[in-house]
Amino acid sequence: MGISSPGIGSNIPVDSIVSKLMAVESAPLADFDKKSASYLAQVSAFGNLSGALGSFQSSLSGLTSLSSFQTRTATPGDASILTATAGGDALPGNYRINVTQVAQAQTLASNGYKSTTAAIGLGAKTTINFALGTVSGGTFGITGTQLGASLNTSGLTPGSLSINNTAIATDGSTRSARLLADAINAKSTTTGVSAKAATTATSATLFGSGGASTFGNVDTSGGGTYSLSVGGVEIAIQQTGVAGGSGVSAASLDAALTGDTAVKRALADANITVSGTVAGGDLQFKNADGNNIAITETVTGAVNGGIGNSGTANIGSNTTAIGSISLISADGSPITVGGTNPAGAGLTAGTGGAYLDASFAADSSRTSGNIVIDSSNNTLQGIVAAINKGNFGVTASIVSDGSTGTNATPNHLILTSSATGATSTMKITLSGTGGNPADPALSALLGYDPGGTQSLSQKAAAADTKATVNGIAVTSPSAGISGAIPGVTISALKAGATSLSVATDSTSLTSAVNGFVKAYNDLNGQITQLGGYNADTKTGGPLLGDSTLRNLQSSIRRQLSSSITGLQGTSLTNLSQLGISFQKDGTLQLDTSKLQNAINTKFNDIPGLFAAVGRGTDPDVKFVSSTSKTQAGDFNVDISQLATKGTLAGDLVLPAETTIDPDTTWTVTLNDTKPSTLSNTASISLPAGNYNPSQLATMLQSAVNGVSAFSTAGATVTATVGDDGKLSLTSTRYGSKSNIHVSSATGTAVSAVFGGGASVDGVDVTGTIGGYTATGDGQTLTGSPGAPVDGLKLTITGDSIGSRGSFGFSQGYAYQLNTLAAGFLGTSGTIASRTTGLNNSVKDITKQRDAFSARLVDVEARYRKQYSALDTTIASMNTTQSFLTQQFAALAKS
Structure with missing residues (x-):
C-alpha cells in the first residue's frame, strides 16, 4: 500500500519545499502586474488629459469664427413693441422707432356652402391661375347709395348708424353727406374707418333730356314775380310785368352760367360747379364736398314757365339733391355696418368691403401657378387639396361658421397668402378649355381681381410693416426690418413708439476671453500633474517623459507665443496686446483693463486674433x-x-401686345445636371390672354417659379424686357450648373415670344x-x-x-488651437491612438501572464512528482532500515 500524504513516510516537508520553489518560479508574475498597472495608469492619465483638452477646446468655440464676435446689443425701451438684434458691424447709437403698422398676410373668404363634398358647378375643365402682386390706387371699403330723402328735413336721429360696433354721433342736424362723413370721421380713430362724401349732383334731367330743354320762358305779365336759386345762390330773377321770352329763359340762364359771370363766381364761392346747358336739356349743378344742393323756384302771384313748365302756371318748386358717402377701411379689413337706420345713411347693415377703383400689378419676383378643376375635384375639399398641392404661395382651408339648420351654409373656403407684405395680394383668374368659358359656379366662388370682380371677401389685407426710424419712413414686407440701421435687424410686434439703444457688448467677449484663459490654465495644470516630478515625494506623474504630452504642451505654448500673420490693416497681432501674458509658472494671466481698452479702441481688430479671418x-x-x-x-x-448665369435670350422685339392662346403649355428644363435629372424638367401652363411686354415677363417668370419641383430645389428665374424690347429668361443661379431650356408643347409656340433666341449655359468663375x-x-x-x-x-x-x-x-489663436486640439482628440486623434496602443499592450501582457501561469502549473506538478518519488524512496528505505534493525536486534538476543 502506497503513502497517501507527502512526507509522512520520510518526514520530508514536501509541500513546504514545493511552495517555496513555486514562489521563486512565480516571481515574474509581479513584473507582469507591474507593467500592466503602469500602462493602465497611463490610459487613465490620457483620459484625464483628453477631458482637460476637451474643456479647453470647448472654451474656444466662442472665439473661432467671425460670427462669434457679433457682440453688439440692441435694447428696445419697450420690448412689447419690437425686438432687435445687432451684428458686429452695427454702430452704437440711440434711435427712435415708431411702428405704425405690422405686416400681415391677405386672407380671403368665400360665401357659405352647405357641404364640403358636394359638386360645385357642372365639372367643366377650368384652369384657375393664382398670381401675387400689389394693389395700387383706389380704396378698400363700401360705396353707399343716396342718403334717405327725409335726411334733408329731419336729419339722422341718434343711434341710426354704427361702424364696427361704434355708434356714430348723428342727430337732427346731420342733413347732408358732408355732415354725415364728418360725423363718421370723428370716430375713425376708434373704428379704423373713414368716410368720403361723394360729389352731390342735381338730376341730369331736371332741365330736360335728349338735347331738348324743358325750361319754359318765364312770364310775369300777370303781376307775379319769379326767382331761381341754386344752393342758396340766386341765379335768375324776374320782376312783375315781363312777358314770356323777354325775361328769364333757357338762353338767359345759359348766358348767366357761361363764362366769368357774377352768377358763376357766386356759385364757385359756394363750391358749386356747372355742366351742360339749359338749352341742351343736360344742365347739372355739382358740389364736390358732398353738401346738399337745393334748387328753389320762388314765385309770387301769377307766373307761367320755369322748370318743366311751358306756358302753364308755376306755383313754385323746391328740389334738393342729396349726395352719398363711401366708407374706407384704413387697413383693408371688412367694415361692419349697423344701427337702427343704416339705410338712412345710404348703407346696408352687415359686414363687407371691396377694393374700389383700384388696379392690380403682379409681382414678377413671386411665384404664380395654375390648378385644374374638373368633375374629379370640383368640391370644396377637392379645391383645397389642389391649391395646397400647388405650393405657389397660397394656402387653402375650410372653416365652418357653426350655423345649423335645413338651409344652413356653414362651410367657407379660406385662402391665405403664405407670405406677408403688400406684394402678397392675390388675383385669381379662371379660364375654360377648348374655347369654352370657365365654369360659372367656380367663377362665382373663386374669381377675385382687386381691380375688377371680387367674388371672395377680403378678411385681412396684405400689408407691409411701416415704421419711422429717427423720422425716416421705412417699410418691410415682413415683421422684420433690416437695413434701416446698418447691422441691426428689427422685428416689429405691434404698433407703437419706443427707443432703441445699440451698444458694444463687451461682457460676452470678456467672458469668452476669461474662459479661454481659465481653460488654458486648467489644461496646463493637468499637464503639469500628469507629466511633472514631485521633488518632495520623489514621484513622477503617470505621463512623466511622455512624448505625446510634451508635444501637446510645447505646441500650445508655441502657438500662443507666436504672432498672427496674414492680417491686413490691423495693429493687433499678439495676445499681450489684449492683456494676456505668460507667467513664470507657465500659466496665463489676463489684464482686464488692457482688454477693455482694446475693446473700446480696436474692437473690429479683435476677431483677427482669435478666428480665421x-x-x-x-x-x-x-x-x-x-x-x-x-x-x-x-x-x-x-x-x-467671371461666373455667368444660364439665359434664354429672345431675338424678337415684342409687339405692344402678345396673345397667349388657351391651353398653352411649355416644357421648361432648369439647372439640369449631367446625366439629366427628371425633377429638373417640368411643364408650365400659361394663362390665356393679351399681355404687354412687361406683363408677359411677369407672367412667364411667375409661371416658371411656381413649379413646386423648382422651388423645392431652390431654382428660380427672372424674366426681363431689355431696352431693345426683347425678352430674356435667366436662371438666378451662377455657374456651369446654371441653364434654362424651353420648348413648346401645346398652344402658343415659344418662338412667338422668343423668336429664334438660343439658350446659353452659365460658366463658373476661373x-x-x-x-x-x-x-x-x-x-x-x-x-x-x-x-x-x-x-x-x-x-x-x-x-x-x-x-x-x-x-x-x-x-487666429483660437482657430489654430481648435485645429490642434482636434488633432489630439476624437476617435482618430493622437490621444486615442496612444490609448489604443496602451490598451493593446495591457492585453498582450495579460496574454503573456496567462501563458506563464499555465506553465507554472506544469512546473509545480513536476516538482511534486519529483519530491513525491523521493519521499516514496526514502520511506521505503526507512522501512528497510527498521526491518533490518529489528532483525539485527533479534539476532543479537539469540
Whole structure:
C-alpha cells in the first residue's frame, strides 16, 4: 500500500519545499502586474488629459469664427413693441422707432356652402391661375347709395348708424353727406374707418333730356314775380310785368352760367360747379364736398314757365339733391355696418368691403401657378387639396361658421397668402378649355381681381410693416426690418413708439476671453500633474517623459507665443496686446483693463486674433471659409473669367401686345445636371390672354417659379424686357450648373415670344489665388489641394477680370488651437491612438501572464512528482532500515 500524504513516510516537508520553489518560479508574475498597472495608469492619465483638452477646446468655440464676435446689443425701451438684434458691424447709437403698422398676410373668404363634398358647378375643365402682386390706387371699403330723402328735413336721429360696433354721433342736424362723413370721421380713430362724401349732383334731367330743354320762358305779365336759386345762390330773377321770352329763359340762364359771370363766381364761392346747358336739356349743378344742393323756384302771384313748365302756371318748386358717402377701411379689413337706420345713411347693415377703383400689378419676383378643376375635384375639399398641392404661395382651408339648420351654409373656403407684405395680394383668374368659358359656379366662388370682380371677401389685407426710424419712413414686407440701421435687424410686434439703444457688448467677449484663459490654465495644470516630478515625494506623474504630452504642451505654448500673420490693416497681432501674458509658472494671466481698452479702441481688430479671418483690398472679393490646410498669408487674386448665369435670350422685339392662346403649355428644363435629372424638367401652363411686354415677363417668370419641383430645389428665374424690347429668361443661379431650356408643347409656340433666341449655359468663375490654380463653382473660387491656399474659399462678384488685388488670410489663436486640439482628440486623434496602443499592450501582457501561469502549473506538478518519488524512496528505505534493525536486534538476543 502506497503513502497517501507527502512526507509522512520520510518526514520530508514536501509541500513546504514545493511552495517555496513555486514562489521563486512565480516571481515574474509581479513584473507582469507591474507593467500592466503602469500602462493602465497611463490610459487613465490620457483620459484625464483628453477631458482637460476637451474643456479647453470647448472654451474656444466662442472665439473661432467671425460670427462669434457679433457682440453688439440692441435694447428696445419697450420690448412689447419690437425686438432687435445687432451684428458686429452695427454702430452704437440711440434711435427712435415708431411702428405704425405690422405686416400681415391677405386672407380671403368665400360665401357659405352647405357641404364640403358636394359638386360645385357642372365639372367643366377650368384652369384657375393664382398670381401675387400689389394693389395700387383706389380704396378698400363700401360705396353707399343716396342718403334717405327725409335726411334733408329731419336729419339722422341718434343711434341710426354704427361702424364696427361704434355708434356714430348723428342727430337732427346731420342733413347732408358732408355732415354725415364728418360725423363718421370723428370716430375713425376708434373704428379704423373713414368716410368720403361723394360729389352731390342735381338730376341730369331736371332741365330736360335728349338735347331738348324743358325750361319754359318765364312770364310775369300777370303781376307775379319769379326767382331761381341754386344752393342758396340766386341765379335768375324776374320782376312783375315781363312777358314770356323777354325775361328769364333757357338762353338767359345759359348766358348767366357761361363764362366769368357774377352768377358763376357766386356759385364757385359756394363750391358749386356747372355742366351742360339749359338749352341742351343736360344742365347739372355739382358740389364736390358732398353738401346738399337745393334748387328753389320762388314765385309770387301769377307766373307761367320755369322748370318743366311751358306756358302753364308755376306755383313754385323746391328740389334738393342729396349726395352719398363711401366708407374706407384704413387697413383693408371688412367694415361692419349697423344701427337702427343704416339705410338712412345710404348703407346696408352687415359686414363687407371691396377694393374700389383700384388696379392690380403682379409681382414678377413671386411665384404664380395654375390648378385644374374638373368633375374629379370640383368640391370644396377637392379645391383645397389642389391649391395646397400647388405650393405657389397660397394656402387653402375650410372653416365652418357653426350655423345649423335645413338651409344652413356653414362651410367657407379660406385662402391665405403664405407670405406677408403688400406684394402678397392675390388675383385669381379662371379660364375654360377648348374655347369654352370657365365654369360659372367656380367663377362665382373663386374669381377675385382687386381691380375688377371680387367674388371672395377680403378678411385681412396684405400689408407691409411701416415704421419711422429717427423720422425716416421705412417699410418691410415682413415683421422684420433690416437695413434701416446698418447691422441691426428689427422685428416689429405691434404698433407703437419706443427707443432703441445699440451698444458694444463687451461682457460676452470678456467672458469668452476669461474662459479661454481659465481653460488654458486648467489644461496646463493637468499637464503639469500628469507629466511633472514631485521633488518632495520623489514621484513622477503617470505621463512623466511622455512624448505625446510634451508635444501637446510645447505646441500650445508655441502657438500662443507666436504672432498672427496674414492680417491686413490691423495693429493687433499678439495676445499681450489684449492683456494676456505668460507667467513664470507657465500659466496665463489676463489684464482686464488692457482688454477693455482694446475693446473700446480696436474692437473690429479683435476677431483677427482669435478666428480665421480673410480680408481683401477688393470689396467684391469676400472670404467664405477655410480649412486646417489653409496657410496664413497675403495672396494676389487674378480672375480670368467671371461666373455667368444660364439665359434664354429672345431675338424678337415684342409687339405692344402678345396673345397667349388657351391651353398653352411649355416644357421648361432648369439647372439640369449631367446625366439629366427628371425633377429638373417640368411643364408650365400659361394663362390665356393679351399681355404687354412687361406683363408677359411677369407672367412667364411667375409661371416658371411656381413649379413646386423648382422651388423645392431652390431654382428660380427672372424674366426681363431689355431696352431693345426683347425678352430674356435667366436662371438666378451662377455657374456651369446654371441653364434654362424651353420648348413648346401645346398652344402658343415659344418662338412667338422668343423668336429664334438660343439658350446659353452659365460658366463658373476661373482664376488663381496667390498664383496657384483654383477651382470655380459658380461665383466661389477654392484654392487647390497641396497649395498654401488649399481650401481657401472666396466669393468673386463685380464685373472686372484680371488682377483683383490681394487677399490676406490669417488663422487666429483660437482657430489654430481648435485645429490642434482636434488633432489630439476624437476617435482618430493622437490621444486615442496612444490609448489604443496602451490598451493593446495591457492585453498582450495579460496574454503573456496567462501563458506563464499555465506553465507554472506544469512546473509545480513536476516538482511534486519529483519530491513525491523521493519521499516514496526514502520511506521505503526507512522501512528497510527498521526491518533490518529489528532483525539485527533479534539476532543479537539469540
